[in-house]
Amino acid sequence: MNNNRAKWGSKLGFILAAAGSAVGLGNIWKFPGKAFEGGGGAFLLMYLLIVPLIGMPAMLSELAVGRASDSNVVDAFRKLGHKGYSWVGWVGWSVAFIITCYYSHVGGWVLRYVFSYATEAHAVYADPLGYFYAMLGYNAAADTTFFPWAAIGFAFLFMAICAFVIIRGVEGGIEKFNKVGMPALLVILLILFVRAATLPGAGDGLRYMLSLDLRKVTPQTFLIALSQAFYSLSLGMAIMITYGSYLSHEENIEKNTFFVCTMDTLVAVVAGFIIIPAVFATLGPDGVGKGGGFAFVSLAGVFEHMAGGVFFGLLFYLLLLFAALTSTVSLIEGIVAFLIERLYWKRTPTTIAVCVLMFCIGCLYTCSQAAFPIKGIWFDFANGVTFPAFCDAMEFLTDRVMIPLCALGCCVFVGWAWKPESAIAEVERCGDKFRFVKAYSFLIKFVAPAAIIVILCVSLFTGTTLS
Ligand code: PFF
Numbered sequence: 001m002n003n004n005r006a007k008w009g010s011k012l013g014f015i016l017a018a019a020g021s022a023v024g025l026g027n028i029w030k031f032p033g034k035a036f037e038g039g040g041g042a043f044l045l046m047y048l049l050i051v052p053l054i055g056m057p058a059m060l061s062e063l064a065v066g067r068a069s070d071s072n073v074v075d076a077f078r079k080l081g082h083k084g085y086s087w088v089g090w091v092g093w094s095v096a097f098i099i100t101c102y103y104s105h106v107g108g109w110v111l112r113y114v115f116s117y118a119t120e121a122h123a124v125y126a127d128p129l130g131y132f133y134a135m136l137g138y139n140a141a142a143d144t145t146f147f148p149w150a151a152i153g154f155a156f157l158f159m160a161i162c163a164f165v166i167i168r169g170v171e172g173g174i175e176k177f178n179k180v181g182m183p184a185l186l187v188i189l190l191i192l193f194v195r196a197a198t199l200p201g202a203g204d205g206l207r208y209m210l211s212l213d214l215r216k217v218t219p220q221t222f223l224i225a226l227s228q229a230f231y232s233l234s235l236g237m238a239i240m241i242t243y244g245s246y247l248s249h250e251e252n253i254e255k256n257t258f259f260v261c262t263m264d265t266l267v268a269v270v271a272g273f274i275i276i277p278a279v280f281a282t283l284g285p286d287g288v289g290k291g292g293g294f295a296f297v298s299l300a301g302v303f304e305h306m307a308g309g310v311f312f313g314l315l316f317y318l319l320l321l322f323a324a325l326t327s328t329v330s331l332i333e334g335i336v337a338f339l340i341e342r343l344y345w346k347r348t349p350t351t352i353a354v355c356v357l358m359f360c361i362g363c364l365y366t367c368s369q370a371a372f373p374i375k376g377i378w379f380d381f382a383n384g385v386t387f388p389a390f391c392d393a394m395e396f397l398t399d400r401v402m403i404p405l406c407a408l409g410c411c412v413f414v415g416w417a418w419k420p421e422s423a424i425a426e427v428e429r430c431g432d433k434f435r436f437v438k439a440y441s442f443l444i445k446f447v448a449p450a451a452i453i454v455i456l457c458v459s460l461f462t463g464t465t466l467s
Helices: 009-024 023-039 041-069 073-077 084-117 121-126 128-135 148-167 170-197 203-212 218-232 239-245 252-280 292-304 308-342 347-367 390-417 418-430 437-464
Strands: 378-380 384-386
Touching: 009 023, 009 128, 009 203, 009 239, 009 390, 023 084, 023 218, 023 252, 023 308, 041 073, 041 203, 041 218, 041 239, 041 418, 041 437, 073 084, 073 218, 073 239, 084 128, 084 148, 084 239, 084 292, 084 308, 084 347, 084 390, 121 128, 121 148, 121 292, 121 308, 128 148, 128 292, 148 170, 148 292, 148 347, 148 390, 170 203, 170 252, 170 308, 170 418, 203 292, 218 252, 218 390, 218 437, 239 308, 252 292, 252 418, 292 308, 308 347, 378 390, 378 437, 384 390, 390 418, 390 437, 418 437
Parallel strands: none
Antiparallel strands: 378 384
16 A cells, blocks of 8 residues: 555545536537437437446446556556556556546637627627637638637646646645535526526426437437547546546445545536527527537527526637636646656656646647647548547547547456455445346446447447547
8 A cells, every 4th residue: 555645635626526526518518419419308318328328337447446556657557456458547647648638628629618798799799700719710701711829828727727736736626616616606506507498498498308209219329329428428538547546445336436426417417408409499400519519609699689698608608618617627636647656756846847738738729720720630430540630630549539438447347356356345345235136247347348349440440439
């Protein structure tokens, strides 16, 4: 046991930090759009089955590996006697690194919109798409491009806030930050939910989200729901291994897993029940779209058409901001913890160095959105070698290949190398019996790996992004 490693100061501290990691842009920004595409109720139903059957066993496994090894993501596998699985940790660490590069920039855009709604909501309303493009360095009216100062400046600020929290450490920074951020997020979520549900015409959206269109229950929708669940629960990036390693032995991993997964799912579902009814009520079903444009462009129409829209718009972007901050903090902690332990670096300079590096790489992500034609390179069996925009290539790499690979490695490691019995023993170390021994062993050995292999194959052979 390495007594020098940080530990959570309280039970609540861990729960809120883990939930803070899970509840992110994925819940509020990606989930509603996917739920809409997936037919509302049909998608919800699949998602609600996937979380307990695949997400919970996978999260429990990552937490158990972290706590048992008491180690960062790369060394965890070696410490548990399986050096051959260290590659899983390397992949996880690399995913966290790449994702942080762009996640922090999108966080910066959110911060920009908090300021926009606070100071010039009329400008956003006047031309939502033009405003969004202008942030990214593209003047749509004149068809000219320029350096995206707004997006980059706010991304810098966003990264600086995260770095500050990480430098303060696990208990003094991450835990304290989440203890404020997460309750704030829940309160805002509730206020927005009440506002959306009471909009005239919101009933159509609510009905859509609850209707079960069985034609939408397709393998494709299932895979999209599955990928979304992994992303949303922060799995396949070895974050839960790092956070699990700060967990004391008295803690009940089973209960914690249950709580974090439930909370994450609840936030995603409630976000769906806010956004879809609000869009139906103000713009109609055609207003729903996916991706960045949706959160930043379509929603302007929603807030413009609702009473108190500027206020609720500001609240919405604050909600997104808290969600993005707590998730980015978890990603950076996973990256920094490894460097500190492996290379004996100090926390403060390490944090500053990686944050600066990730911010700079992220600039390429933001610049390649609209301002400059920076290209990446990609390969899949359906399309061969292609040269997508740099920002797309980054997301393809993490979403299509690396996250599923790391998640698969974790499941196979626990299911077949370390063995479910070891994870179960780790869970029971707190003195409580683990209630789902048989189901857990079966799910982690067979169901989760099989499902992830399908995701990987579909991504590589058909060239589609499922997450
Ligand atoms: N779970 C986060 C979301 O839903 O946005 C994304 C994420 C954050 C994934 C941190 C992984 C992670 F380590």
